[in-house]
Amino acid sequence: MIEGIGVFDVLVVSTAMFFIGIYGFLVxxxxxxxxxxxxxxxxxVVINFVIFNKYLYPEMLQGYMFGLFAIGIAxxxxxxxxxxxLNVFRRMKGIDVEHVDTMKY
Amino acid sequence: xxxxxxxxxxxxxxVFSVLTVTSKKILRAAVYLLFVLIATAGLYFMLNYNFxxxxxxxxxxxxxxxxxxxxxLLTAHMESDxxxxxxxxxxxxxxxxxxxxxxxxxxxxxxPFKEVxxxxxxxxxxxxxxxxxxxxxxxxxxxxxxxxxLLLAAMIAAIIIAKKSVSND
Amino acid sequence: MHTELFSNTxxxxxxxxxxxVIVGLFGNRLKPMLSGAISTAAILFAAxxxxxxxxxxxxxxxxxxGKYAMLIPFEHEWLRFADTLIINMGIMIDPISVMMxxxxxxxxxxxxxxxxxxxxxxxxFERYYAFLSLFSFxxxxxxxxxxxxxxxxxxxxVGVSSYLLIGxxxxxxxxxxxxxxxxxxxxxxxxxxxxxxxxxxxxxRTFDFATLLGPDSTAISSMTGLSFMGISTITWVMVLxxxxxxxxxxxxxxxxxxxxxxxxxxxxxxxxxxATMVVAGVFLVARLFGIYIGAPxxxxxIAFIGAFTSLFAAIIAVTQNDIKRVLAFSTISQIxxxxxxxxxxxxxxxxxxxFMASMFHLFTHAMFKALLFLGAGAVIHAVHSNYMSEMGxxxxxxxxTHITFLIAALAISGIPPFAGFFSKDEILVAAWANNQLYFxxxxxxxxxxxxxxxxxxxxVFCGENRNYEKKPHxxxxxxxxxxxxxxxxxxxxxxxxxxxxxxxxxxxFDIHFHWNIALPSIGIALVGIGIAAWMYLKPxxxxxxxxxxxxxxxxxxxxxxxxxxxxxxxxxxxIFKGIxxxxxxxxxxxxxxxxxxxxxxxxxVSEKSKGLQSGQLQQYGYAMVLGAVAFVLLLLxxxxx
Numbered sequence: 047m048i049e050g051i052g053v054f055d056v057l058v059v060s061t062a063m064f065f066i067g068i069y070g071f072l073v074x075x076x077x078x079x080x081x082x083x084x085x086x087x088x089x090x091v092v093i094n095f096v097i098f099n100k101y102l103y104p105e106m107l108q109g110y111m112f113g114l115f116a117i118g119i120a121x122x123x124x125x126x127x128x129x130x131x132l133n134v135f136r137r138m139k140g141i142d143v144e145h146v147d148t149m150k151y
Numbered sequence: 152x153x154x155x156x157x158x159x160x161x162x163x164x165x166v167f168s169v170l171t172v173t174s175k176k177i178l179r180a181a182v183y184l185l186f187v188l189i190a191t192a193g194l195y196f197m198l199n200y201n202f203x204x205x206x207x208x209x210x211x212x213x214x215x216x217x218x219x220x221x222x223x224l225l226t227a228h229m230e231s232d233x234x235x236x237x238x239x240x241x242x243x244x245x246x247x248x249x250x251x252x253x254x255x256x257x258x259x260x261x262x263p264f265k266e267v268x269x270x271x272x273x274x275x276x277x278x279x280x281x282x283x284x285x286x287x288x289x290x291x292x293x294x295x296x297x298x299x300x301l302l303l304a305a306m307i308a309a310i311i312i313a314k315k316s317v318s319n320d
Numbered sequence: 321m322h323t324e325l326f327s328n329t330x331x332x333x334x335x336x337x338x339x340x341v342i343v344g345l346f347g348n349r350l351k352p353m354l355s356g357a358i359s360t361a362a363i364l365f366a367a368x369x370x371x372x373x374x375x376x377x378x379x380x381x382x383x384x385x386g387k388y389a390m391l392i393p394f395e396h397e398w399l400r401f402a403d404t405l406i407i408n409m410g411i412m413i414d415p416i417s418v419m420m421x422x423x424x425x426x427x428x429x430x431x432x433x434x435x436x437x438x439x440x441x442x443x444x445f446e447r448y449y450a451f452l453s454l455f456s457f458x459x460x461x462x463x464x465x466x467x468x469x470x471x472x473x474x475x476x477x478v479g480v481s482s483y484l485l486i487g488x489x490x491x492x493x494x495x496x497x498x499x500x501x502x503x504x505x506x507x508x509x510x511x512x513x514x515x516x517x518x519x520x521x522x523x524x525r526t527f528d529f530a531t532l533l534g535p536d537s538t539a540i541s542s543m544t545g546l547s548f549m550g551i552s553t554i555t556w557v558m559v560l561x562x563x564x565x566x567x568x569x570x571x572x573x574x575x576x577x578x579x580x581x582x583x584x585x586x587x588x589x590x591x592x593x594x595a596t597m598v599v600a601g602v603f604l605v606a607r608l609f610g611i612y613i614g615a616p617x618x619x620x621x622i623a624f625i626g627a628f629t630s631l632f633a634a635i636i637a638v639t640q641n642d643i644k645r646v647l648a649f650s651t652i653s654q655i656x657x658x659x660x661x662x663x664x665x666x667x668x669x670x671x672x673x674x675f676m677a678s679m680f681h682l683f684t685h686a687m688f689k690a691l692l693f694l695g696a697g698a699v700i701h702a703v704h705s706n707y708m709s710e711m712g713x714x715x716x717x718x719x720x721t722h723i724t725f726l727i728a729a730l731a732i733s734g735i736p737p738f739a740g741f742f743s744k745d746e747i748l749v750a751a752w753a754n755n756q757l758y759f760x761x762x763x764x765x766x767x768x769x770x771x772x773x774x775x776x777x778x779x780v781f782c783g784e785n786r787n788y789e790k791k792p793h794x795x796x797x798x799x800x801x802x803x804x805x806x807x808x809x810x811x812x813x814x815x816x817x818x819x820x821x822x823x824x825x826x827x828x829f830d831i832h833f834h835w836n837i838a839l840p841s842i843g844i845a846l847v848g849i850g851i852a853a854w855m856y857l858k859p860x861x862x863x864x865x866x867x868x869x870x871x872x873x874x875x876x877x878x879x880x881x882x883x884x885x886x887x888x889x890x891x892x893x894x895i896f897k898g899i900x901x902x903x904x905x906x907x908x909x910x911x912x913x914x915x916x917x918x919x920x921x922x923x924x925v926s927e928k929s930k931g932l933q934s935g936q937l938q939q940y941g942y943a944m945v946l947g948a949v950a951f952v953l954l955l956l957x958x959x960x961x
Contacts, residue, residue: 048197050154053264056194057255059161063187064166065252068945070172072938073236079177080937081185085215089191092207100198103232103264106254107274107282111291113203117210118298122305126214128222129313134222135226136315147935244942252948258956 347446412467453482457917509567516560569601586697623663630656672824677746702792770848
């Protein structure tokens with residue numbers, strides 16, 4: 047733990063990053079920028095896990111392990127997402143998220 | 152002293168994440184993201200979670216951001232600006248985010264966290280490795296195997312999806 | 321022990337029904353003569369059974385304790401709605417039903433035989449005979465019904481057969497229109513009939529005739545004292561039932577279908593619209609006479625309508641130029657006589673003279689009216705035209721037809737010793753005993769009857785030589801057989817002692833000959849014949865001069881008093897415009913409109929809400945986050961309370 051910093055302070059940081067990532071997800075037009083926002087969100091989640099582990103349960107390593115796994119999963123998901131984006135780009139010659147709307151009524 | 156560093160890192164994280172989501176040039180957004188991830192790794196270092204910080208640097212910033220940059224190179228027109236977002240959309244999204252943040256912060260503020268003092272040092276890799284592969288209590292062998300399957304699946308999926316189709320394209 | 325003997329009567333219905341089915345289904349595969357033969361054999365078989373039943377009933381076995389009993393040889397429970405409401409199917413033998421059996425089978429057999437000659441070579445010969453069998457089946461079922469409901473079923477069946485037979489020449493639009501008119505008018509009358517039946521069965525809890533007319537019947541007692549809108553219930557019920565009879569028997573103002581029904585083939589007119597179906601209304605009143613006695617107001621209505629109709633139709637018959645129309649209006653007039661006789665009748669013994677006279681007249685009228693129609697058919701067959709203006713001096717070419725027609729004309733005019741004299745005389749006696757106005761009206765109508773009938777006779781058969789392009793030939797043998805048989809019947813049946821056989825309460829009584837009634841009636845008939853001879857025996861302008869002297873009355877009479885136009889106006893202006901159009905508007909705009917409205921609303925709502933599934937990723941994401949935040953808020957504040 048860090049001296050002088052409580053849980054809440056770090057949680058503020060991670061919450062801010064989380065909701066900025068959500069804002070970016072809802073606002074951006076380019077698919078890749080949306081992916082970047084999603085990475086921000088995932089990153090905030092990992093910070094949360096780690097902080098809770100460090101501050102509340104220092105002997106256990108559950109949060110730590112979960113953080114590891116989360117990072118791994120984020121990487122896998124980013125890879126698949128990029129593959130999809132490439133495919134979309136091939137079909138539509140552009141990666142505007144508003145054009146990817148065939149799954150509708 | 153550590154407090155100041157923490158506040159510095161926190162500032163970096165927040166400022167650069169805001170810049171990521173509002174930047175008009177896509178490559179700059181990728182770079183800002185990189186900075187955010189590196190700052191997070193710094194945070195982990197401060198907590199003495201060295202292995203995790205190393206993984207963060209390697210996988211997240213070294214792997215994912217590079218991947219993103221490749222995707223940007225392959226698809227977008229780097230020189231042209233990204234289109235500006237609509238006013239209403241950003242207004243509503245901003246409102247929602249602020250509302251959500253407010254609710255979450257309020258919930259966290261009013262919860263009495265029981266902090267535990269501890270001064271264990273850095274965990275050594277050996278302990279982590281043993282924990283990962285043990286199948287006794289608190290062993291993580293199962294998630295370990297599962298995530299390896301997941302990574303395999305993701306790899307195959309990524310290859311297949313991104314493959315050029317057989318018919319003319 | 322009595323009833324087993326009469327259980328053979330069920331075969332009448334069975335054989336005729338099978339004749340209908342076989343000729344109807346397989347007629348187009350059989351040779352026409354064969355289908356005609358099957359039908360005729362069936363009706364002759366029925367006639368034989370009817371005659372034997374009549375003989376056994378009237379002269380051997382029917383009389384029980386001095387009274388002709390109502391026997392039920394066959395009854396089968398058909399529908400059981402509740403323990404108190406059961407509908408049976410059965411056969412009833414009683415004086416009027418046996419009499420009707422004889423009448424219907426006789427006339428029907430003659431028509432079947434006659435049609436061999438008349439309809440020879442017609443397309444649809446088999447269909448004709450099938451429908452004739454259906455009609456005979458229905459009519460005989462009607463007269464032998466044991467309860468009101470069964471009678472109603474056969475009533476409608478008779479209506480259907482009539483519709484089918486009037487519209488036999490279905491390619492002629494006038495025939496199609498006439499058959500529709502007949503069916504609709506009688507159906508409209510049957511509405512009253514049905515309401516009457518339902519009311520009657522509601523109060524008396526039964527449909528059975530045996531129960532309704534029996535000695536301990538509750539029919540009258542259950543409705544005493546009840547009244548509706550100032551008229552007693554029993555009067556309402558019996559008048560409504562009479563409405564059904566009035567439709568079928570072409571009483572004013574529901575008589576409009578009968579003249580148009582002449583569009584059918586002439587043997588059909590003879591069978592259905594002269595002798596049998598049109599008397600179904602009279603039969604109905606006679607059948608329920610035991611209840612009508614308890615509703616004297618209803619009988620007064622019947623008497624009035626009968627008398628009015630007979631006068632009204634006789635006036636119209638005087639000016640018509642089509643043979644069949646004259647005979648049709650004559651039929652309406654004579655049925656008016658029968659209804660009047662029932663209306664003025666009392667119950668039991670001498671009081672019931674009107675009832676007996678009505679039934680007697682029904683019997684004799686069937687014989688000579690059928691003969692008149694069949695004779696007219698022979699004339700039409702020879703000359704190929706219906707109009708009297710194109711006929712004349714046919715006695716030279718059609719001798720047998722001439723003689724039989726003359727016998728029938730004398731019979732209907734009431735000249736002794738032919739049948740019509742006796743029956744009409746009894747009606748006049750009954751009318752005299754009840755209400756002198758009716759007597760004088762009917763006396764005058766008797767004169768008119770003689771007049772128009774002999775107008776017809778002289779125009780068709782007498783007169784100077786008329787040149788025909790094609791020499792008219794006498795009718796073929798099959799037609800002549802029927803004519804001769806009916807002529808003999810018209811001459812002879814007047815002598816049947818009807819009062820010993822068919823009476824209002826089943827007990828025979830003696831009648832006396834009233835010379836003070838008989839002589840004036842013969843007198844007015846001779847006067848009528850004389851005037852007709854003066855006007856029509858020699859060609860001259862007497863007729864035209866008389867028509868010119870009363871132009872208004874002549875025009876009214878020629879146009880049948882415009883009653884058809886009145887009905888058409890009522891239908892178009894009131895029913896179509898007043899009732900049907902608003903209902904149709906309501907159905908189209910409100911009922912359909914609300915359905916369409918529901919569909920329209922659904923469509924609009926779905927159009928608007930499909931925007932929720934736009935495929936836009938960020939919209940979905942927004943919704944998810946919004947929902948999550950909302951849930952959290954909910955948990956925080958609701959859980960906190």
